[in-house]
Amino acid sequence: MKISCEMASDLLPLYLEDSCSQDSKAALEEHLKTCVSCRAKLDRMRTSLTGELPLERPEPDLTAYAKKVRGHRLRLTALTLLSVLILSLVGAILFLTVQRMMRQSSPTVYNVEPGTVNLTAGSFRTTAEEIDQAVFYTNFQQIKVEVQGSGDDAGTVYLYNAENTDSFIQVLHIGLGKSDGTFTGLSSQWRYMIRCEGLDGAVLTVSEGRTAGFFENMRAVFQEIAEMFGREWDDAQVILIKRN
Ligand SMILES: [Zn+2]
Numbered sequence: 001m002k003i004s005c006e007m008a009s010d011l012l013p014l015y016l017e018d019s020c021s022q023d024s025k026a027a028l029e030e031h032l033k034t035c036v037s038c039r040a041k042l043d044r045m046r047t048s049l050t051g052e053l054p055l056e057r058p059e060p061d062l063t064a065y066a067k068k069v070r071g072h073r074l075r076l077t078a079l080t081l082l083s084v085l086i087l088s089l090v091g092a093i094l095f096l097t098v099q100r101m102m103r104q105s106s107p108t109v110y111n112v113e114p115g116t117v118n119l120t121a122g123s124f125r126t127t128a129e130e131i132d133q134a135v136f137y138t139n140f141q142q143i144k145v146e147v148q149g150s151g152d153d154a155g156t157v158y159l160y161n162a163e164n165t166d167s168f169i170q171v172l173h174i175g176l177g178k179s180d181g182t183f184t185g186l187s188s189q190w191r192y193m194i195r196c197e198g199l200d201g202a203v204l205t206v207s208e209g210r211t212a213g214f215f216e217n218m219r220a221v222f223q224e225i226a227e228m229f230g231r232e233w234d235d236a237q238v239i240l241i242k243r244n
Contacts, residue, residue, distance in 0.1 A: 144209025156199025
């Protein structure tokens with residue numbers, strides 16, 4: 001009995017299980033003798049059953065892979081966020097620094113009452129003996145005092161609120177190689193007066209201590225940020241005692 005390849009294909013599994021009839025078995029074996037392709041098919045089926053060639057490839061561990069990818073993504077996201085944060089911070093500091101430099105080089109000069117020295121308009125030179133005659137105004141929150149040439153160059157510079165000269169509000173110690181200091185945290189609302197102790201014969205230059213320098217301004221920006229967080233900038237050069 002001759003059978004077609006299609007029929008042989010149908011019989012192959014049963015043949016392998018040895019569960020087809022004797023007639024079918026005979027017919028198939030006869031077909032296999034002459035048909036190369038069905039023989040090859042039978043061989044393939046045999047090998048896959050006996051496992052000589054591992055048909056089952058190990059399934060890729062998808063959960064582990066997914067975990068890996070997720071971890072990777074998380075790290076990447078954290079890194080991106082961190083970079084963005086750092087870049088924004090650096091950008092903000094640069095922006096504030098440049099803004100401050102511009103304000104420093106061309107400050108707005110407001111009119112003040114006659115008799116008051118407007119330090120925003122320029123610096124003021126006087127002697128240690130005569131400095132208490134002047135009333136100062138600043139809209140820059142600071143007054144810098146520089147001491148030049150004096151036989152007795154050690155001394156103390158006191159800052160007063162012009163409305164209350166009974167007690168000073170800040171003090172600078174000059175001497176031991178230190179020839180200038182800056183009163184900070186001042187307000188344009190108030191007028192200020194300065195008195196000296198010691199420093200006889202010295203010439204004093206009073207200014208707002210403005211500087212257009214990049215690093216000075218960046219330092220000041222950091223200082224402002226530090227003060228915002230309630231920490232005093234540790235400035236070993238200036239000893240300030242605040243009262244009131
Ligand atoms: Zn065949």
